[in-house]
Amino acid sequence: MTELLTSAQMRAVEQAAMDSGTVTGLELMERAGQGVIDAAFSHWPELAQAAHRALVLCGPGNNGGDGFVIARLLKEAGWEVDPFLYGDADKLPPDAKANHQRWAAMGGVMELTAENLQAAVRPDLIVDAVFGTGLTRPLPSVVQQAFSSLGRNKWKGRTSIRRIAVDCPSGLNLDTGMVPHDLEKTGGVISTNLTQLTVTFHTPKPGHYLGAGPLVCGAVVIADIGLGPSDPERSMLGQPPDDRRARLVEPVFAGSNLPPRIWPGSFVSKSRRNGHKFNHGHVMVFAGGVGRGGAGRLAARAALRAGAGVVTLVCPPSALIENACHLDAIMLRALPKDARLDSVADDRVTAFCIGPGLGVNDRTRDLVAQVLARRGGTRAWRDPVVVLDADALGSFAGDPVALFDQCHPRTILTPHEGEFARLFPDLALSQRGDLSKIDAARQAAARAGCTVLLKGPDTVIATPRGGASLHAAAYDRNAPWLATAGAGDVLAGLIAGLAAPDTSADLITMAEIAAYLHVECAASFGPGLIAEDLPEELPKVFRAIGL
Ligand SMILES: NC(=O)C1=CN([C@@H]2O[C@H](COP(=O)(O)OP(=O)(O)OC[C@H]3O[C@@H](n4cnc5c(N)ncnc54)[C@H](O)[C@@H]3O)[C@@H](O)[C@H]2O)[C@@H](O)CC1
Ligand SMILES: Nc1ncnc2c1ncn2[C@@H]1O[C@H](COP(=O)(O)OP(=O)(O)O)[C@@H](O)[C@H]1O
Numbered sequence: 001m002t003e004l005l006t007s008a009q010m011r012a013v014e015q016a017a018m019d020s021g022t023v024t025g026l027e028l029m030e031r032a033g034q035g036v037i038d039a040a041f042s043h044w045p046e047l048a049q050a051a052h053r054a055l056v057l058c059g060p061g062n063n064g065g066d067g068f069v070i071a072r073l074l075k076e077a078g079w080e081v082d083p084f085l086y087g088d089a090d091k092l093p094p095d096a097k098a099n100h101q102r103w104a105a106m107g108g109v110m111e112l113t114a115e116n117l118q119a120a121v122r123p124d125l126i127v128d129a130v131f132g133t134g135l136t137r138p139l140p141s142v143v144q145q146a147f148s149s150l151g152r153n154k155w156k157g158r159t160s161i162r163r164i165a166v167d168c169p170s171g172l173n174l175d176t177g178m179v180p181h182d183l184e185k186t187g188g189v190i191s192t193n194l195t196q197l198t199v200t201f202h203t204p205k206p207g208h209y210l211g212a213g214p215l216v217c218g219a220v221v222i223a224d225i226g227l228g229p230s231d232p233e234r235s236m237l238g239q240p241p242d243d244r245r246a247r248l249v250e251p252v253f254a255g256s257n258l259p260p261r262i263w264p265g266s267f268v269s270k271s272r273r274n275g276h277k278f279n280h281g282h283v284m285v286f287a288g289g290v291g292r293g294g295a296g297r298l299a300a301r302a303a304l305r306a307g308a309g310v311v312t313l314v315c316p317p318s319a320l321i322e323n324a325c326h327l328d329a330i331m332l333r334a335l336p337k338d339a340r341l342d343s344v345a346d347d348r349v350t351a352f353c354i355g356p357g358l359g360v361n362d363r364t365r366d367l368v369a370q371v372l373a374r375r376g377g378t379r380a381w382r383d384p385v386v387v388l389d390a391d392a393l394g395s396f397a398g399d400p401v402a403l404f405d406q407c408h409p410r411t412i413l414t415p416h417e418g419e420f421a422r423l424f425p426d427l428a429l430s431q432r433g434d435l436s437k438i439d440a441a442r443q444a445a446a447r448a449g450c451t452v453l454l455k456g457p458d459t460v461i462a463t464p465r466g467g468a469s470l471h472a473a474a475y476d477r478n479a480p481w482l483a484t485a486g487a488g489d490v491l492a493g494l495i496a497g498l499a500a501p502d503t504s505a506d507l508i509t510m511a512e513i514a515a516y517l518h519v520e521c522a523a524s525f526g527p528g529l530i531a532e533d534l535p536e537e538l539p540k541v542f543r544a545i546g547l
């Protein structure tokens with residue numbers, strides 16, 4: 001797990017380091033500039049082999065200050081450097097001003113405009129140091145025009161020019177992953193400012209992984225600027241995340257890669273070699289009526305493949321034959337319309353998965369209420385996990401408080417953005433403004449009194465206390481084939497199956513692992529994936545992990 005710092009948290013870390021007297025702002029800026037150059041040379045070794053030419057686009061804050069450091073260091077290495085500044089040099093903050101002055105002793109600075117860029121000599125490298133964590137509103141139009149002019153320039157071999165961004169491609173909000181200008185002016189089309197490599201400092205920021213971040217950043221490299229390690233306590237394996245900071249779900253601990261056998265491997269119940277089937281949990285999945293059972297069956301299959309000892313599918317009597325034709329290892333029970341859950345579920349059911357394919361109706365509401373009312377009983381030391389997905393959420397669309405009143409801490413809601421909007425209309429994507437997806441999920445979890453997993457290529461998992469994790473199917477873990485009907489049902493089943501054993505770690509940890517394995521299955525299967533393939537790919541993924 002890697003900590004993700006918001007802009008304000010990053011400023012606080014930097015300020016604390018400066019207040020402690022161990023480092024000055026100028027030193028941090030120097031390391032930041034050097035870090036960008038080191039990353040560029042390591043990403044494009046040919047740039048390190050001879051002096052080239054760079055355009056350095058600088059802005060009115062410290063991001064611009066980093067740009068002037070980069071300009072100076074490249075010039076000292078023999079490069080031709082042409083810096084452009086947006087804003088007034090006299091108004092630069094102190095460290096940026098100092099670096100502007102050091103550069104001014106070496107060369108000139110042009111104003112950052114489309115016309116000036118059109119007239120510039122073709123560079124080998126373009127450095128974007130206009131805005132970083134300090135961007136507070138859409139890009140000024142002169143900057144927007146300057147960026148779009150880069151794409152129209154008549155330079156020979158324009159497409160082979162390398163582009164690197166300092167902290168982020170300017171225009172990206174690093175807290176939300178939004179590109180405000182694009183959203184307002186072009187209905188969300190990402191046209192602003194694409195780069196090939198983004199170098200950020202100390203830790204990644206949420207915006208590198210949320211929303212448009214992965215589309216505009218190219219690849220993300222973290223440069224160490226000597227602010228010290230982030231506190232490993234906050235990213236303890238198997239512990240819930242820190243209440244204020246968010247963490248990125250990945251096999252990393254305290255800055256080092258972890259063998260997947262340890263994470264996620266050691267959290268999978270069957271990585272421990274003893275026990276009988278009930279030690280690995282009994283998952284009960286509810287399926288819809290005739291012709292509507294596929295979603296429930298997908299979830300059940302995922303739960304069983306994830307390692308649950310026993311999985312039972314519950315369906316209306318009319319759907320019994322249909323399900324019996326599909327299922328062997330999964331047990332099957334019929335639950336008549338007015339019958340109570342107790343008639344099919346005993347104390348040994350340790351996890352429920354309810355919602356996929358059930359239908360939006362009163363019966364679903366009633367079943368959800370009965371599931372949420374169940375407690376650990378005599379054979380379990382804790383309450384059963386309850387995964388509420390799809391129609392279990394939709395059935396409470398008009399009255400979400402009725403659902404929240406029943407949720408307990410072992411409950412997890414797994415909405416996609418549409419389902420989320422029906423339960424939390426004021427936190428919906430269209431209403432979010434500057435609120436990040438992470439903070440929206442946090443507020444939702446606090447309101448619901450349980451864990452919320454908000455799906456998407458960027459999946460956020462948040463707890464009522466404020467802990468939050470971000471799982472990103474991005475960069476080298478892109479998984480576009482997961483956008484397929486039924487993939488969410490599989491995820492719900494995976495969470496139930498992984499969290500079902502009595503000995504499983506806390507719910508958010510198991511949900512993180514489910515999200516991770518879901519994408520591993522998609523990546524392992526590759527193009528052409530459909531939802532049925534996901535559970536069938538799990539054995540291969542488990543073997544690759546070393547189980
Ligand atoms: N925080 C840290 O620990 C470090 C920060 N560094 C650099 O400093 C950057 C942050 O510096 P700043 O906080 O000065 O922020 P920025 O340099 O990102 O931008 C802030 C400036 O831009 C203005 N501004 C913001 N949005 C605008 C808009 N849409 N139109 C016009 N003007 C706008 C602000 O009023 C302010 O003057 C980081 O991204 C990073 O590059 C590095 O030097 C290393 C250490
Ligand atoms: N572009 C994408 N990249 C990676 N994962 C995705 C993408 N689109 C959707 N997903 C994932 O696929 C699943 C889709 O779930 P959902 O929207 O509930 O679909 P369904 O209801 O059809 O099962 C979620 O886990 C989501 O995170």
Ligand SMILES: [K+]
Pocket residue numbers: 063128129130131132165166167168169170
């Ligand atoms: K930038």
